[in-house]
Amino acid sequence: MKKTQRRWTGIVAGAVALILLAALCLHFFSGDKGPQYLTAKVGRTDLENAVLATGTLQAFKQVDVGAQVTGQVKSLKVKLGDEVTKGQWLAEIDPVIPQNALRQAEANEQSLVAQKRSVAAQLLQAELAFKRQQQMLSDDSTARQDYEAAQAGLDMQRASLASFDAQIRASRTQIEIAQANLGYTRIVAPMNGEVVAIVTQEGQTVIAQQQAPVILKLAQLDTMTVKAQVSEADVIRIHPGQTAYFTILGETDKRYYGKLRTVEPAPQNFADSQGGLGGMGGGSSKSNTAVFYNALFEVPNPDHHLRIAMTAQVNVLLGTASHALSIPVAALGEKDKDGSYIVRVLTSDKRVETRKVRTGINNNVSVEVLAGLKEGEHVIIGEASDAAEAAAAASAAGS
Incomplete structure (x- = not known):
């Protein structure tokens, strides 16, 4: 065991010595004695700035078909998934x-x-x-x-x-x-749609004294509503009319686009949190929970490819730029009073120039450059670590 440890120690020490030797050779024999920089090329790309949210899909129009009389469900005339038309006979109560x-x-x-x-x-x-x-x-x-x-x-x-x-x-x-x-006793369809749920089966007795019991659920699936849960930090940046799109888990590369129809003024489950006298019951007990607001928009679904309760990864677009001049956000330096940023540029003769650039869309990864740089230039995003120090740190971690 000790021989193995000594052998591995010798291997690590030899590797560190080689790295140090290479670093020293590079330092003494390289023609460029200046600091080494990490750079990125100024290029063009499509940018978008968006609010991200998670949502669920719902039918644009859904109706709970219930019974208005008490009695036994004598027969069901439809099955789950059937397409029905308005006025069609759905069920019969004795x-x-x-x-x-x-x-x-x-x-x-x-x-x-x-x-x-x-x-x-x-x-x-x-x-x-x-x-x-x-x-x-x-x-x-x-x-x-x-x-x-x-x-x-x-x-x-x-x-x-x-x-x-x-x-x-x-x-x-x-x-x-x-x-x-x-x-x-003869229950008919109140609208065209698809039977998406059967709540009460044949032979069951329904009691309609206090509220209408649900027999089945109908939904129109030609149009789907997306209910996106937007955090309170982001909800102030969105408004009806903005373009939004989403992807589903089974098709992450396909986007479904729509326009925001509304942003609900109160957070989800707001009514449930207002119980008690004066609407104060339960409010303080939920003060530490995250607050989300529902943003709604519709998308066409002619082939019924989208289904109820699917999870949607939603992007609400705040701004877009096509074929825009861009650089990594890491290249941005201090922000000036006029809103411009300081950026260091490495010229073709290895000189470092300081520029002021005006920026546009910033998605926290890349930023649009409106003025101050040209396509093909290289901006400095950081300085390369000293090879000897990196090797020493790796050696210390290995031991």
Whole structure:
């Protein structure tokens, strides 16, 4: 073991000695005694400055198709992935109870109509009796008490008839409600789209007393909405109308372009964080979490290649430059008061010149040069490390 360690120590020491010897030879025999620089060539490229965000894909229009009546799902007429048209029959809820309710409402109306006929006949009789009393009273052939009793009986029959009219109107309202409930047992598509989820299966019982239970979900996939989560540091730099594009995990080299439609004013899950009295509950407990705002835009999806819930790597473009003169950001020196930067240029005769350059788009890797440099020049991005010091550091790390 000790022999092996001594052998490796000897090898490392020999390598270090060779590196030192090479460095000394380069120092003494090289014609250029000046410092060694790392340079980059001023060239042309396409630049873009963008806000980066992660988003998810959603259908531009999606509807939860629910049930408005309680009952058992008797049959489903569609399968997952089916294309449906507006008005197409999707599902049926057992119609027995709504049918019986309709029959009961119709029977109640028929009974009220029959009672109204009886009251109408009594009203006719009361009118005739009152007319006789009127004639007899004018001839003093009857007592005023009998006349007044006939008048009161007539008014009572008229009131009864009006009451039955109101009851019949109410019963017809009940018939309309029962007819509507019976119609609700036949669930139809509210729009054209694709069945993207089936929530309730055949045979399940749905209860629609407090809220409408969801039977299935329809979505229009010809257009997709991208919901990009933009950090609070970047959201102040974006606005509706800006160009945005995204890539998906399965196609990182293909870009899908769109225009920002809106930037939501409140962060995501804002409503959930405002519980409690006065909207203050839960707000302080989330003060240390990252804050993101949703930026939305649409892209066409005619072949349905994009799918719901896909992850999107989003770029919101702040500026672009095509075939722009550019240099690495590392070449920039101090910034002057007028907004220009100091850049060192290594000339063809190995002299170092200091230039002032005006810059444009800066994506933190490359920067656009608007003035101060020419294509083909070399800018200094750093100084080469001393070879001896690098070798010594490598030797120390190896030991």
